[in-house]
Amino acid sequence: MKPLRTVALVVNRQKSGAREIGDQLKQLGQDRGVEMRITEEHPLPNGYLQGCDAVCAIGGDGTFLGVVPQAVEYGVKVLGVNLGKLGFLVTFSPDGIAREFGRILDGDYEIEDRTLLEACDPEGERRICLNDVVVKQTASSRMMMLEVFANGDFVNEFACDGLIYSTPTGSTAYNLSAGGPIVHPDVQGITLTPICPHTLSNRSVIFSMGTEIEVRTDLEACSPQVTLDGHLRFTESIAFPLRIRVPSTTVTLIHGKDYSHFLTVRTKLHWRENTL
């Protein structure tokens, strides 16, 4: 792979040991003549990743997800060092990264493109995310009614607490907690999973990647919130219909040579710890 010549380190200062790892990686890079940037600012300052070959998030999955929109905007590859609790996306360990970092900078790494989701409000404002778009009831404890259309075809009116639109990457996050399937990252579809549906036969539906999904609701009857990767990326007074689709851009992840998707799944989800 191409050596990395300009690298940004995004440090989550709430994580103990993150600053030290950031300083260590910055020094390792500079010793090899790599242009290194480092920031603890959150959210990431506009334009921070412009001109970078890669960004390394040092924190948990939330820290990783936070750098994705700019990484996509500037075509920057993403890797992460796990100082979080679960660390599904941050695949490098804090103990091993100092040993591996030099090799990564020299181009000894694997890449994987992951599909994204794009949500578009009626004003044409677009936001992207790596895990999920979640439409959820907030202020009231009443159920909400959400009408879903796929390429103009009526799918269903869901009576539920909310809907999760998930990428394959996000399938192991909120989608899984809500009873949705684990989807391999190579499957380029959109998984729709209702949160606590009133009709028990309302299970996950998987749409092909070319589908444009529209979701409508009556704002007089409910007060929904729309989050992307767990954050309010639209203004709070979100309007409907909301359109959701897979954009043509992807995000490129950097993995170590020994990365295995199912090893991550098995380990992080505590599947059988020993083989027969």
Ligand SMILES: NC(=O)c1ccc[n+]([C@@H]2O[C@H](COP(=O)([O-])OP(=O)(O)OC[C@H]3O[C@@H](n4cnc5c(N)ncnc54)[C@H](O)[C@@H]3O)[C@@H](O)[C@H]2O)c1
């Ligand atoms: N009940 C739930 O499970 C629930 C509720 C809200 C949000 N979430 C998820 O949290 C994500 C945001 O993550 P965060 O770390 O900023 O919030 P957070 O700190 O609230 O973390 C939620 C959990 O989801 C894990 N997670 C995040 N992305 C994952 C992925 N792709 N695969 C497996 N696990 C993953 C995190 O490690 C963490 O344990 C959202 O995209 C949403 O999927 C989950």
Ligand SMILES: Nc1ncnc2c1ncn2[C@@H]1O[C@H](COP(=O)(O)OP(=O)(O)OP(=O)(O)O)[C@@H](O)[C@H]1O
């Ligand atoms: N660069 C950053 N600096 C400070 N805070 C951040 C940064 N990036 C994200 N955060 C905030 O810190 C919160 C917690 O971080 P993160 O999700 O990375 O850790 P975690 O929840 O412990 O890890 P994991 O999600 O792997 O269990 C995030 O939800 C986010 O709001």
